[in-house]
Amino acid sequence: MNSITFEEHFVLKEVQQQMGEALKPSPNGVPLKAMLEALEKETGFTNEDELSHHEQRINFMNEQDVQMQVLSYGNGSPSLLSGDKAVELCQYANDRLKQYIDAYPNRFLGFATLPINEPEAAATELKRCINELDFKGALIFGHPQGKFLDNPEFEVIFETAEQLEVPIYLHPAPISDDAYQAYYQSDNYSDATAATFASFGYGWHIDVGIHAMRLVLSGLFDRHPNLSMIIGHWGEFTPFFYERMDDIIHAPHLNNKPSYYFKNNFYITPSGMLTKPQFDMVKNAVGIDHILYAADYPYVQPENLGTFLNELGLTAEEQDKINYKNAERLLKLK
Incomplete structure (x- = not known):
């Protein structure tokens, strides 16, 4: 059962x-070198995510019954930069991704890399990527320097995404x-x-959950009710607290309870x-x-990606929705 997977880098x-x-x-x-060395020791992970590793990527997809990956820039994204260099490198990364997708149009889709520290330029680049490069959305890697995206100066990015009817994936950094x-x-444990x-x-993951909550509490989705967002890792801890949020958080300025936006946007x-257990909670x-499907390739390469949904007691229609139908609807695929 071929799937479309998101958050593939x-x-x-x-x-x-x-x-x-x-x-x-x-x-x-964060000592990044220590982090990566620990990850490689515990999981065998190696940072082989360059586009040049095409055969390795395709082999994984074929082995796990993945028809298409939605590709986005991974660790060290140029979106973390500011100024002209951020705009230049984000444009370059998007153009190179477009070339790769054009070479393998039946296997890959694209999410734009945006210079989020330059909001107006980010909105302009999002329009270019959707209208000219046929990308299907954008992935935002972390948050702007010293800020969160609920700051009014970044509203233009979300306004543009809503107008273009494309989703934004909020990713950890x-x-x-x-x-x-x-x-x-x-001092009680190692670096x-x-x-x-x-x-x-x-x-x-906590950071992304807080970021998502800030967007909800800012009233972003009341102002842009048709805006779609994606978050990974089973919702970055937020589903566990939907009822608690509704009962405890004082937010009379919102049109709906906080959980409404998570369930609809x-x-x-x-x-x-x-x-x-996490799947059951999210369902x-x-x-x-x-619910969409994602491997987080190449940082995670699950050996059971192609069989996991078979183990959940789902109907064939429910499996199809997670595998590809929800993606087709969200991304407006033909």
């Missing part, structure tokens, strides 16, 4: 090289130096433990976390129609 060596200083970790922030020092670093705790082990993917929280 690539990088470009020439872009990484041009980013130079921007990719060097801060001495006060390394947390701020201050957050790392205050919440995750400790590698702190780094994995602060990132893919826990911290950056958000889609949720597993990001390779193929676990039944109950948002319903089958708002």
Whole structure:
């Protein structure tokens, strides 16, 4: 049963090289080298996500019955930069992705990389990517420098996405130096433990959940009711708290309870976390129609991606929705 999977990544060596200083970790922030070394030791992961590793990517897709990947830029995204360099490298990354998709049109779709620290330029680039490159949405890697996307200056990005009728995927990125020092670093354990705790082990998922909540509480979805967002990792902890949010959070300025927006404006993917208890919770929280499929390739390469949905007691129609029908509807695929 062929699937369409989201949150599948690539990088470009020439872009990484041009980013130079921007990719060097801060001495006060998450120790990225320790984080990656720990990940490789525990999982065997290697950072082989360049577009040039095409055969490896296709082999994984074929083995796991994936018909199409929705590709987006991965670790070290140029969207983290600011100024003209951010705009230049994001445009370059999008143009290179378009060339790759054109070479394999039956296997890949694209999500735009946006220079989010330059909101007007980001909106312009989103329009170009949708109207000229035939991309299907955008992936935002973390949040702007020292800010969140609920700041009014970024509204133009969401307004543009709603007008174009395309989704935005809100993706984790390394947390701020201050957050790392205050919440995750400790003399009681190693830098590698702190780094994995602060990132893919826990911290950056909490960060995305808070970011999504800020967008909801800002009234963004009252102003843009047709805006669609996607979050991964079974909802970045938010589904567990829908009822609690509705009962406790004082938000009389919203037209609806907080959970309403998660159930209507958000889609949720597993990001390779193929676990039944979390799936059952998400199915109950948002319903089958708002679940998409994702491996988080190449950072996660689940050996059971092609069989996991068969183990959940779903009907054939429910499996089809998660595998590809929800994606076809959201992305307006023919």
